[in-house]
Amino acid sequence: MPDGSTLPLVSVQNLKMHFPIHGGLLRRQVGEVKAVDGVSFDIAEGETLGLVGESGCGKSTCGRAILRLYDPTEGEIRIDGTDIAGLNHKDLRAKRPVMQMVFQDPQASLNPRMTVEAIIAEPLDEHTTMTTAEKREKVRELMDAVGLNRAFAGRYPHAFSGGQRQRIGIARALALNPKFIVCDEPIAALDVSIQAQVVNLLEDLQRQFGLTYLFISHDLSMVRHIATRVAVMYLGKIVEIAPREALYEAPKHPYTQALLSAVPEPDPAFRTARTILQGDVPSPANPPQGCNFCTRCPQVMDICHKTEPSMRELAPGQFAACHLYNETSDHAEAPEAQQEQLEVQ
Amino acid sequence: MTDQTATADPAPVKAAKERGQWADVWAQFRTHKGALIGSGVFLTIVATVLFGPYIWTVDPGYQDFRSRNMRHILACFSLPWGEIASCFTSPDTAAVNVTWVHPLGTDNIGRDTLARLLFGGRISMAVGLTAMAIALLLGTLIGILSGYFRRIDGPLMRLTDLFLALPLLPLLLVMVLLFRERLSSAFGPEGGIFILIVCGIGITSWMPTARIVRGDVLALKEREFVLAARSIGTRPARMILRHVLPNVMSPIMVSATLGIATAIITESALSFLGLGFPPDFPTWGRLLNDGVQYMQQYPERVVWPGALISVVVLSVNYIGDGLRDALDPRIRGL
Numbered sequence: 150m151p152d153g154s155t156l157p158l159v160s161v162q163n164l165k166m167h168f169p170i171h172g173g174l175l176r177r178q179v180g181e182v183k184a185v186d187g188v189s190f191d192i193a194e195g196e197t198l199g200l201v202g203e204s205g206c207g208k209s210t211c212g213r214a215i216l217r218l219y220d221p222t223e224g225e226i227r228i229d230g231t232d233i234a235g236l237n238h239k240d241l242r243a244k245r246p247v248m249q250m251v252f253q254d255p256q257a258s259l260n261p262r263m264t265v266e267a268i269i270a271e272p273l274d275e276h277t278t279m280t281t282a283e284k285r286e287k288v289r290e291l292m293d294a295v296g297l298n299r300a301f302a303g304r305y306p307h308a309f310s311g312g313q314r315q316r317i318g319i320a321r322a323l324a325l326n327p328k329f330i331v332c333d334e335p336i337a338a339l340d341v342s343i344q345a346q347v348v349n350l351l352e353d354l355q356r357q358f359g360l361t362y363l364f365i366s367h368d369l370s371m372v373r374h375i376a377t378r379v380a381v382m383y384l385g386k387i388v389e390i391a392p393r394e395a396l397y398e399a400p401k402h403p404y405t406q407a408l409l410s411a412v413p414e415p416d417p418a419f420r421t422a423r424t425i426l427q428g429d430v431p432s433p434a435n436p437p438q439g440c441n442f443c444t445r446c447p448q449v450m451d452i453c454h455k456t457e458p459s460m461r462e463l464a465p466g467q468f469a470a471c472h473l474y475n476e477t478s479d480h481a482e483a484p485e486a487q488q489e490q491l492e493v494q
Numbered sequence: 495m496t497d498q499t500a501t502a503d504p505a506p507v508k509a510a511k512e513r514g515q516w517a518d519v520w521a522q523f524r525t526h527k528g529a530l531i532g533s534g535v536f537l538t539i540v541a542t543v544l545f546g547p548y549i550w551t552v553d554p555g556y557q558d559f560r561s562r563n564m565r566h567i568l569a570c571f572s573l574p575w576g577e578i579a580s581c582f583t584s585p586d587t588a589a590v591n592v593t594w595v596h597p598l599g600t601d602n603i604g605r606d607t608l609a610r611l612l613f614g615g616r617i618s619m620a621v622g623l624t625a626m627a628i629a630l631l632l633g634t635l636i637g638i639l640s641g642y643f644r645r646i647d648g649p650l651m652r653l654t655d656l657f658l659a660l661p662l663l664p665l666l667l668v669m670v671l672l673f674r675e676r677l678s679s680a681f682g683p684e685g686g687i688f689i690l691i692v693c694g695i696g697i698t699s700w701m702p703t704a705r706i707v708r709g710d711v712l713a714l715k716e717r718e719f720v721l722a723a724r725s726i727g728t729r730p731a732r733m734i735l736r737h738v739l740p741n742v743m744s745p746i747m748v749s750a751t752l753g754i755a756t757a758i759i760t761e762s763a764l765s766f767l768g769l770g771f772p773p774d775f776p777t778w779g780r781l782l783n784d785g786v787q788y789m790q791q792y793p794e795r796v797v798w799p800g801a802l803i804s805v806v807v808l809s810v811n812y813i814g815d816g817l818r819d820a821l822d823p824r825i826r827g828l
Contacts, residue, residue, distance in 0.1 A: 245727035
């Protein structure tokens with residue numbers, strides 16, 4: 150993984166989040182939904198990692214598991230030097246101020262019975278010993294920072310537009326001066342003109358406070374705008390992770406290629422050959438053997454049905470998990486992979 | 495409202511409206527006509543039963559044998575036109591059995607109905623309000639605990655099923671038999687039976703509230719603002735008080751208003767069976783039940799207490815409706 154010199158702020162190793170399925174007469178566990186199945190990535194301080202993928206691929210679950218809103222099944226989540234995957238409740242609570250979250254639906258993520266002031270002050274109530282007056286002042290400052298009128302502090306969330314509500318959510322996430330913010334599709338519920346405002350606000354705040362983002366989205370063009378690196382997820386696994394330019398210019402994994410070819414083209418005269426994927430995403434409760442993408446891949450080979458591909462670096466900083474690059478790869482892992490292939494055959 | 499107005503200069507929007515939350519609640523409550531009338535009626539009845547016995551000082555237990563089975567004074571209207579006025583001025587000589595000494599009439603052993611209604615109102619209202627409060631407290635507590643903490647959900651809900659399956663009257667009968675003596679010796683005969691009845695009704699009527707609250711809490715728990723609070727690190731106790739309880743107020747309010755009615759009526763059923771207050775101790779329920787057998791000749795004996803119970807229940811319902819609206823910021827329009 151990149152940057153060996155400085156320690157990354159966030160380091161996720163082999164994160165697995167499996168949800169049990171109970172069935173039968175005795176409600177015994179009969180299987181599990183592998184929502185996130187062995188995800189690894191690093192995020193350096195001040196960086197934005199975009200996490201893209203289609204609906205149901207485990208992006209949001211991944212984001213929530215990283216903040217320990219779910220208890221992960223397996224893996225290591227190192228944020229600011231501490232492995233939070235195994236922390237007990239007390240230590241985890243003490244660690245909460247470092248990491249915060251911005252939610253997808255700004256309507257649902259704000260308590261309708263609390264005023265804007267109470268919502269933004271909630272993290273302060275929980276983690277600081279500020280006086281009421283200090284909290285008041287801090288809330289006003291945060292409202293300024295996210296571009297909300299101070300005079301609206303006493304109002305309730307239903308009185309605001311979607312974009313304003315998302316600003317309230319962002320102000321709440323900023324209240325404790327976090328280092329790392331998971332943005333879980335923060336723009337998916339907004340209309341296009343407001344999306345740009347919110348994304349620009351997130352960028353401004355990143356510069357101002359030196360924030361690190363995990364930006365979860367299915368909007369590829371928005372991710373291209375905000376992210377420094379992009380990870381593509383399919384069925385609970387990362388299939389490709391690369392710097393922004395490399396990924397958008399030369400996608401390596403067939404799924405990334407298909408995903409990018411689906412981005413709408415504004416110029417009607419300019420037609421690109423789209424890669425249309427056949428079939429549906431397999432159930433995460435019963436993923437296919439071998440490569441997860443083998444059921445829909447346009448360039449599927451025999452080996453894909455048997456062996457799970459491993460991540461390998463194809464260009465500086467660009468990693469993909471695909472058997473297509475087994476022979477062509479001239480990196481250290483290549484002979485190993487070929488050996489693996491031989492063993493299977 | 496667009497984002498442009500939010501980001502614009504804050505000067506045009508004055509933050510002058512700095513009144514408290516309860517001022518807003520009151521302002522919204524005042525706009526609900528039914529709730530205003532309801533609270534007016536309710537407060538009037540409460541004041542009447544509280545202070546009435548000091549003004550109408552007739553002893554509700556005194557048996558005036560010479561004027562048994564008196565009609566109420568309005569029975570004069572049943573006479574032919576010419577005799578109505580004389581009936582009101584000198585009721586003793588009228589063709590109907592009325593008197594100004596007992597304006598609402600007397601019962602079959604000559605006790606004054608007005609005095610009994612006033613005293614009975616005190617007991618019925620106290621039983622209704624206290625039993626409702628106990629049932630509400632228990633129901634809300636158990637509903638929230640079982641909805642919020644998954645581990646105790648099963649046991650608590652089975653407990654609720656158990657209580658629902660218990661037949662109410664035999665249970666109360668057993669309770670009365672077991673505890674009447676002990677409570678009576680500790681708190682006096684009336685105080686003891688009051689505690690017994692209130693607790694009996696309270697612990698046998700919390701189940702619907704618990705189920706409704708649990709259902710709402712289960713739905714609320716999956717809302718994103720609860721997840722957001724968890725990502726902040728809010729502790730369960732604060733989570734319940736700040737995020738869960740305010741959002742389940744509406745069903746609790748509805749249960750409360752219905753609970754008062756049920757409690758008053760259950761108390762009357764108990765008194766009817768001889769399990770409640772002593773027979774000479776008036777409550778609205780007992781007056782109603784005593785009147786039933788004379789309903790043909792003296793319909794007023796059923797109408798007075800029945801109408802009072804209905805009016806109390808109706809006004810409490812309206813108050814609950816208004817309060818529910820007033821406590822919801824979306825309806826309050828802020």
